[in-house]
Amino acid sequence: MSKITRDWKEKHHKQKSDDFQIGLESIQTEEEFIRFVWLGILSPEVFDRGNYPREMDLVRIDMFGVYLHECKKGNKQTPQSKCYPQMAFVEKVMVHKKQEAGAIIKRVMALEKHPLIKGRTLITMKIITKVKYRKFSPDSSKLMKLEVLTSLVTNQRQISALAYFPRNPLHKDILKPGNKQIYSHQRTNHLLTGFDVSQSQAISSISQAVKQPVICPKICILQGPPGTGKSHTIVGLLNSIIKSDRTRGCVCLATPSNGAADELMRRLIRDNRKTKENNKDKLRVVRVGNSSSVHPDVRSHCWDVLINNKRKSVLREKQKQNIPDSVQQDMKRLEERIDKLKKELETFRKQKDNLKAGKCQVDLNKLVNQQRNLEKQFANSLNKDITLTGQEEFMIKSNILLHADVVCGTLSSFGSQRLLDILRNGRSANRREHFTCLIIDEASQASELDCLIPLQYGVNKMVLVGDPEQLPATVLSKKAGEMNFGQSLLERLYNYFKHNDERAICMLKTQYRMDSTIFSFPNKLIYNDELNTHKSVQQNSEKFPLIPYLVFDVICGKETANAESICNTAEAQCTVELCQNIVRRAKLSQSSIGVICPYQSQKALVLAGLKNSNLNNIDVGTVDGFQGREKPVIILNCVRSQSAYGGIGFLADRRRMNVAITRAKSALYILGNLNSLKKSGDWRLLIEDAVSRRRVISVNKVADFCCQTDECFKRRTQTV
Numbered sequence: 037m038s039k040i041t042r043d044w045k046e047k048h049h050k051q052k053s054d055d056f057q058i059g060l061e062s063i064q065t066e067e068e069f070i071r072f073v074w075l076g077i078l079s080p081e082v083f084d085r086g087n088y089p090r091e092m093d094l095v096r097i098d099m100f101g102v103y104l105h106e107c108k109k110g111n112k113q114t115p116q117s118k119c120y121p122q123m124a125f126v127e128k129v130m131v132h133k134k135q136e137a138g139a140i141i142k143r144v145m146a147l148e149k150h151p152l153i154k155g156r157t158l159i160t161m162k163i164i165t166k167v168k169y170r171k172f173s174p175d176s177s178k179l180m181k182l183e184v185l186t187s188l189v190t191n192q193r194q195i196s197a198l199a200y201f202p203r204n205p206l207h208k209d210i211l212k213p214g215n216k217q218i219y220s221h222q223r224t225n226h227l228l229t230g231f232d233v234s235q236s237q238a239i240s241s242i243s244q245a246v247k248q249p250v251i252c253p254k255i256c257i258l259q260g261p262p263g264t265g266k267s268h269t270i271v272g273l274l275n276s277i278i279k280s281d282r283t284r285g286c287v288c289l290a291t292p293s294n295g296a297a298d299e300l301m302r303r304l305i306r307d308n309r310k311t312k313e314n315n316k317d318k319l320r321v322v323r324v325g326n327s328s329s330v331h332p333d334v335r336s337h338c339w340d341v342l343i344n345n346k347r348k349s350v351l352r353e354k355q356k357q358n359i360p361d362s363v364q365q366d367m368k369r370l371e372e373r374i375d376k377l378k379k380e381l382e383t384f385r386k387q388k389d390n391l392k393a394g395k396c397q398v399d400l401n402k403l404v405n406q407q408r409n410l411e412k413q414f415a416n417s418l419n420k421d422i423t424l425t426g427q428e429e430f431m432i433k434s435n436i437l438l439h440a441d442v443v444c445g446t447l448s449s450f451g452s453q454r455l456l457d458i459l460r461n462g463r464s465a466n467r468r469e470h471f472t473c474l475i476i477d478e479a480s481q482a483s484e485l486d487c488l489i490p491l492q493y494g495v496n497k498m499v500l501v502g503d504p505e506q507l508p509a510t511v512l513s514k515k516a517g518e519m520n521f522g523q524s525l526l527e528r529l530y531n532y533f534k535h536n537d538e539r540a541i542c543m544l545k546t547q548y549r550m551d552s553t554i555f556s557f558p559n560k561l562i563y564n565d566e567l568n569t570h571k572s573v574q575q576n577s578e579k580f581p582l583i584p585y586l587v588f589d590v591i592c593g594k595e596t597a598n599a600e601s602i603c604n605t606a607e608a609q610c611t612v613e614l615c616q617n618i619v620r621r622a623k624l625s626q627s628s629i630g631v632i633c634p635y636q637s638q639k640a641l642v643l644a645g646l647k648n649s650n651l652n653n654i655d656v657g658t659v660d661g662f663q664g665r666e667k668p669v670i671i672l673n674c675v676r677s678q679s680a681y682g683g684i685g686f687l688a689d690r691r692r693m694n695v696a697i698t699r700a701k702s703a704l705y706i707l708g709n710l711n712s713l714k715k716s717g718d719w720r721l722l723i724e725d726a727v728s729r730r731r732v733i734s735v736n737k738v739a740d741f742c743c744q745t746d747e748c749f750k751r752r753t754q755t756v
Contacts, residue, residue: 287471
């Protein structure tokens, strides 16, 4: 219920939710359930956005009708129809274009009153919902209102994955870790070009484990602390696994979120561009999932987009059957000449030979015009009635996946029945599993159930990448949290091997993000001083105009709480003042500053203050919102001060603290009431460390803070 409430609140907070007016077409009664078949009309805008009910949605329907117990025996007067909100589960949704308005009204009379019925042809939506059996008689003459509450797709996929889990060859070792043959891997000292020592060791040892014979299951753990090049290492690992032997199969690359999947895809696309420039084989990558949720930079690699492009290509070839062979050959030769000229043009532009590039462009334009004229000439000869068969459609979909080197998507997206039908259920008895291995990035942010979803493809090599010392999966239910539902598979295995066999954990040990002054404390507290800072970071920091690290003790601040959140006005005012001075004096862009607020009320307060100061491009977010991100300057609001509850809330969580203080590249400024923060052991250690390094400044009055911000700026002769 917590997830349903959150999804519903978020939807209403962001925008007015779409309510759909539907009419009742038919009813099917079963022993425990009633199936209602509804018909609705979609506007072209809603259809294009895809923002309509989907299968496995949980919906609320304001249903008009009467309960049968209200119809008393002997009472000839029919009870008045009333509105009764009811929850329903969407079993099936069918959308049809170009439906005749008259035919629709004949099927469902109530739609005559629908505001979109005016057009001649309409986009209709048929929805089959399942409701718990009640002695209820709906009024089919009235339009009903349907509202989507949340999607239960992920829940259903988790249940299916859990049921399938015992069939996976890794299941025993996932449930009971400890087998050294599964978890321990040979370390190498071979240094790879473009990677540091720890990255090279991780790539070599993990790829070696993945390349073991099919009969040897392997589970690898790669810990990537903040700024250590985790994504860069994953790209190197993929190249090492795939390019050494293309016959080995495809890699399943999964993440908990669309954002993380898109980031990996962007890196793979960039790497492919470099590979192409060096005349090497590039990786064939496919992004699965809902294309509307995918970043525009990545959308061209989406499975659905690739399917549509291939479908058009195949259909066009079939439609050309009426065109003479000689003409088709001319068109083919023309295409080849155009492709050749495009490559030559690209080469001349790289060489900055404007004369040859200009001549090449003129020739290319002539050929393109020739091609267009030919296509227009034979457009009428194309057989437009030809369509693709079901087998051809299936082959297009499956070939794109079967010829990919990397299939990337969210953990949940790999539970799609379309994918399972092709890559698992469509597999012949003598054919090996399609995926040679599974790599899960940001694995510490995924629930253990989510990690089971891609295991349905029978993989027996799994690589878990992430940092268990950062934020875990979000669990809204307090009861579920108490039952360890938020503990990730990576965290559970990490905690086991940390105390039993640390050789099972590969750790990246050079960070490229933070000034060493900023990273000194988290390195000591969280990572046992095992990490080092790359020399390039210090070289960049020396040129930066701000002092790297300060802690402001905002003594004058006091927290105020409402029903949902907490804020601290003094800290918000100081934050706005500090932002103003940094932008004005250090000449830094607003976008280079990030403000982290642990509470939504504080975020709103800071945003309002920045807006009043015309600082609209400064990024303000929660700790969760900043995970995986970085900014040159970070200002952290701690908020908690003189709390009536005697604690500092979830700010005391070490992982949350770690994320908050490791987002800054060149300058980190912490604002908080140190007496309140000392109630947490980890924050007490941070304060003691800051005091010993003379990094603490007391703020007794907000009015004095403007002068105190001078301490943030380096003197011309000063180096830190």
